[in-house]
Amino acid sequence: MPSSCVVCDHAMSRNKPGVNGLSCSNPAHYSCVGIIYSEVTKSSASRSVKWQCADCDRQPAGPRNxxxxxxxxxxxxxxxxxxxQLSAIKKQQSECNTSLNYYSEKIDDFEKKLKVIDSLDNKMNLNTEMDSLKTDNFMLKN
Structure with missing residues (x-):
């Protein structure tokens, strides 16, 4: 019974050959994992083909190829x-996003505290005005 490609789920055949995974031994068509078959058939290249699916490689979710x-x-x-290199860039981008989110939250917290300080400042000015009015009122009564 022919096995199925772990990427496209179609049967493996002579017309659509493939490679087995290093760890899981699951087969995948060359074309499904981005390998050019004509390059594999050259000399002894077919013996140097090594492929490991993303699940076995424990990469983040994404296309298996x-x-x-x-x-x-x-x-x-x-x-x-x-x-x-793209994998390394994705990791750096993820770390950057995490950092940006952290600092964004810090800025939001700072803005909230600044609003509290502004409201306290406004209350303090009101108290000063109130004291001034009380003094004026007292002087007028006298």
Whole structure:
């Protein structure tokens, strides 16, 4: 019984070959994980193909075809480096977003405290005016 691709869920076949995962041994079509089949068929490249699904790699949720691909030093090797750098950028972006959210909350807290201080200042000015009016009233009575 033929197995199914873990990405597209279609059957594996001679016409649509694939690669098995390193950890889980789940099969995936070359095209579904971004591997160019013609590059794999060249010389001994098929033996150097290594693929690991995102679930086994414990990457954040996302397309399963964002996987670890290692095929020599050609285009796929370059793509592997780019995917690695993109992953690092995503991590930095996530950390930046967390930091921005933290400071945004701090600014909101500061604004709330500033409003309280403004209202207290207004009350203090009212008290000063009230005292002045009391003095004026007392002087007029006398």
């Amino acid at each position: 964002l996987a670890i691909l290692t095929i020599g030093n050609g285009i796929e090797g370059t793509l592997n480096k780019i995917f690695s």
